[in-house]
Amino acid sequence: MRAGHGALNRLQRFLLSRERFFPHSRFLAPAPALEPGISPRVSCFSFSTASNPINSPPAPSQEQGGREEPPRRPPSPASWIRAKLTDLGRDLKLVPPLARSLGLAGAIPFVALSPPIAYVLPLPELLSSIHAADAQAAYGALILSFLGGPHWGVAMASPESSSPVSFSGYTIATVRYVWGVTPCLLGWFAMLLPRSSGLAVLVSSFLLALAVDWAMAARGLLPGWYLPLRMLLTGIAVMSLGSTLLLLLAKDLPRRVESKIEAARKER
Known part of the structure; x- marks a missing residue:
């Protein structure tokens, strides 16, 4: 159990040290240090970005397989004048x-x-x-x-x-x-x-x-x-x-x- 805790903590410190050089990985917010008695199989990362907009992942592009929103059609002259x-x-x-x-x-x-x-x-x-x-x-x-x-x-x-x-x-x-x-x-x-x-x-x-x-x-x-x-x-x-x-x-x-x-x- 102690060996598992040690390996997991070293992996966590390694990712935190590389965060300065890879800003796109900031959406992987590290969880608090594991306490003794908690199984090492529990994930040490939180993918929730609602609490911190800075850690939000970039919007997916077509190259990444994402779908772009269709461009909005400009209003017609009649609707623009009416508005x-x-x-x-x-x-x-x-x-x-x-x-x-x-x-x-x-x-x-x-x-x-x-x-x-x-x-x-x-x-x-x-x-x-x-x-x-x-x-x-x-x-x-x-x-x-x-x-x-x-x-x-x-x-x-x-x-x-x-x-x-x-x-x-x-x-x-x-x-x-x-x-x-x-x-x-x-x-x-x-x-x-x-x-x-x-x-x-x-x-x-x-x-x-x-x-x-x-x-x-x-x-x-x-x-x-x-x-x-x-x-x-x-x-x-x-x-x-x-x-x-x-x-x-x-x-x-x-x-x-x-x-x-x-x-x-x-x-x-």
Whole structure:
């Protein structure tokens, strides 16, 4: 019995000494030393890995005869869009009711002045002499200038030294002051351009404003409910302005084609 105990203890010390050189054998956790009176036929190793995740054996591969999990199929575009809309609807519940109501009410002119709704609704007589695209672009410029106001107000309310966050070496207050006036300039510049070019500038400016708000929210510099509301309202504004832009381009396409044909004839 003593000879069996001695041989078993020497084997155990040998495996423990080789554990430093063979890290994959660490899942063989040695059991406590055998006490006198215990049969040497009892196993001195424990293969249970639940108590120590470090000693877990590596996942079996195909070379070792294991079975790999089949790759997950990517979701279809329809299911991905449905999931994103579900997440957005859940996040919109966090928006204060008054802010949500005022924001949705402010999106009504975008929808009402977009084709073909603008040609169906009985608009006021004041707008009868104005092209619907011009009225929509003017309203878009006003709303775009409003998007810089929250950043200017937050910069005034919070001391510059209270936030350690910075953008490319500039303090957050400096970035907010500069960006607070940028949408106004972009909207004014869009109104100086022809209809199609002005609408294109407005669509790009709304997307840029959303990207800036996204960057601010990612750094915790905006309320958590503000970005979901901005995403919804920006989507409505961009789709409304984009539909008007596409209609103008479609109407202007035959004239451009005729002008190019006429120019080609003159060159001959």
